[in-house]
Amino acid sequence: MSQQNPRPKSPGQSKRMKSTPPELQVPFHRASIGEEEVQAVSEVIRSGWLTMGPKTFEFEKEFAKYVGAQHAVAVSTGTAALHLSLEAAGIGAGDEVLLPTTTFTATAEAVTYLRARPVLVDIEPVTMNMDPEDAARRITSKTRAIIPVHLGGQPCDMDEIHTLARMHHLRVIEDAAHALPSEYRGKRVGQISEFTCFSFYATKTLTTGEGGMITTDNSTVADRMRLMRLHGIERDAWKRYRADGSWFYEVLEAGFKYNLTDFQSAMGLVQLAKCDRMKQAREAVAQRYSDAFSSFDELVVPTVLPDRRTSWHLYALRLRLDRLSLDRNNFVQALHRHGVACSVHFIPLHLHPYYQRVYGYQIGDYPRAEQEYHSCFSLPIYPGMTDREINHVVGAVQTTAAEFRIVHTNVAHVFPSA
Numbered sequence: 001m002s003q004q005n006p007r008p009k010s011p012g013q014s015k016r017m018k019s020t021p022p023e024l025q026v027p028f029h030r031a032s033i034g035e036e037e038v039q040a041v042s043e044v045i046r047s048g049w050l051t052m053g054p055k056t057f058e059f060e061k062e063f064a065k066y067v068g069a070q071h072a073v074a075v076s077t078g079t080a081a082l083h084l085s086l087e088a089a090g091i092g093a094g095d096e097v098l099l100p101t102t103t104f105t106a107t108a109e110a111v112t113y114l115r116a117r118p119v120l121v122d123i124e125p126v127t128m129n130m131d132p133e134d135a136a137r138r139i140t141s142k143t144r145a146i147i148p149v150h151l152g153g154q155p156c157d158m159d160e161i162h163t164l165a166r167m168h169h170l171r172v173i174e175d176a177a178h179a180l181p182s183e184y185r186g187k188r189v190g191q192i193s194e195f196t197c198f199s200f201y202a203t204k205t206l207t208t209g210e211g212g213m214i215t216t217d218n219s220t221v222a223d224r225m226r227l228m229r230l231h232g233i234e235r236d237a238w239k240r241y242r243a244d245g246s247w248f249y250e251v252l253e254a255g256f257k258y259n260l261t262d263f264q265s266a267m268g269l270v271q272l273a274k275c276d277r278m279k280q281a282r283e284a285v286a287q288r289y290s291d292a293f294s295s296f297d298e299l300v301v302p303t304v305l306p307d308r309r310t311s312w313h314l315y316a317l318r319l320r321l322d323r324l325s326l327d328r329n330n331f332v333q334a335l336h337r338h339g340v341a342c343s344v345h346f347i348p349l350h351l352h353p354y355y356q357r358v359y360g361y362q363i364g365d366y367p368r369a370e371q372e373y374h375s376c377f378s379l380p381i382y383p384g385m386t387d388r389e390i391n392h393v394v395g396a397v398q399t400t401a402a403e404f405r406i407v408h409t410n411v412a413h414v415f416p417s418a
């Protein structure tokens with residue numbers, strides 16, 4: 001099977017540019033951590049209670065309130081959140097689960113943990129989210145669940161996804177790793193579906209270093225996930241080393257070790273309190289970028305649909321490759337030479353060796369995802385960006401677009417009629 005997943009060229013392979021060192025280096029991400037987080041974590045460490053305990057339960061309560069859900073279950077990663085949700089939904093060997101090809105491997109990997117099959121779906125080109133019509137075409141008698149991924153923070157069309165799910169009795173598990181805080185038709189992500197999975201990985205909009213949360217209004221699945229996140233031992237087992245706890249516990253299931261620690265939760269509580277403010281800061285960066293780039297014919301700025309609000313976890317810029325004399329990889333390298341670090345979200349899953357080898361996916365299977373993949377990249381966007389950094393990114397992108405612009409010469413003008 002051919003694998004032509006293009007790899008970025010090394011700097012030496014691409015067109016040489018002026019090599020004066022950039023006056024400023026803008027990293028792709030810088031976590032927004034202040035003294036408050038340091039204080040909160042230190043207090044927990046000094047308390048001597050390091051693992052899951054009262055801080056974690058407080059974080060769960062506040063998080064549930066923030067997104068407007070009945071229950072929040074804190075876990076060690078966003079991947080664990082997906083795994084526990086799928087397990088609580090009863091997904092098992094031979095089942096099929098729909099998910100977009102444009103996502104991080106964790107979305108599909110969690111499906112494989114249960115020996116179910118990730119069925120990849122193409123994207124719609126405006127939001128780059130899963131296309132519900134393509135999802136509908138891929139439903140079989142084995143399809144049990146659907147995992148919409150809110151790419152970069154912009155929610156998927158959840159009404160269409162829920163309609164599809166109702167028609168075919170599918171469980172809906174949102175991958176909201178990028179979507180805190182985001183909204184769909186006036187509802188905050190976290191209160192829309194039976195399961196919503198968040199990630200608190202280092203680069204996410206709320207971070208605890210590593211961490212995750214599942215929100216749900218279904219108390220049966222919440223209880224199941226609480227049981228399974230801690231070895232399948234009954235709920236109060238975490239207390240067994242406390243003075244008021246009991247040494248006795250019973251194992252009810254073969255569970256997992258997926259609990260979040262109290263010092264991570266203490267950090268999460270501080271981050272949650274600043275979540276709205278951090279989102280406003282990212283929104284201001286996005287606005288500056290879109291204002292600066294929308295007049296460039298070579299660039300396509302992100303469209304936020306009128307019924308959605310994005311967290312702006314990512315700012316994905318797309319290139320009109322027909323108007324530029326360099327490709328996306330070389331554009332990203334040019335920005336790198338200007339001191340601007342970028343990333344690409346994501347290499348579609350069907351282009352990765354694992355998904356090709358095990359599930360038979362091939363290059364060409366998802367044409368819209370491939371087309372957007374070849375033209376998109378993500379710019380730095382985080383609350384702590386300084387004006388100078390934002391201006392530097394703007395300048396680097398504009399300069400690169402202008403430098404590699406294909407000028408369409410008017411033939412009549414070049415060869416005036418005699």
Ligand SMILES: Cc1ncc(COP(=O)(O)O)c(C=O)c1O
Binds near residue numbers: 077078103106177199
């Ligand atoms: C779309 C998506 N889903 C799931 C995850 C997994 O989250 P975590 O790294 O917390 O396990 C990520 C992480 O980057 C992600 O981007």
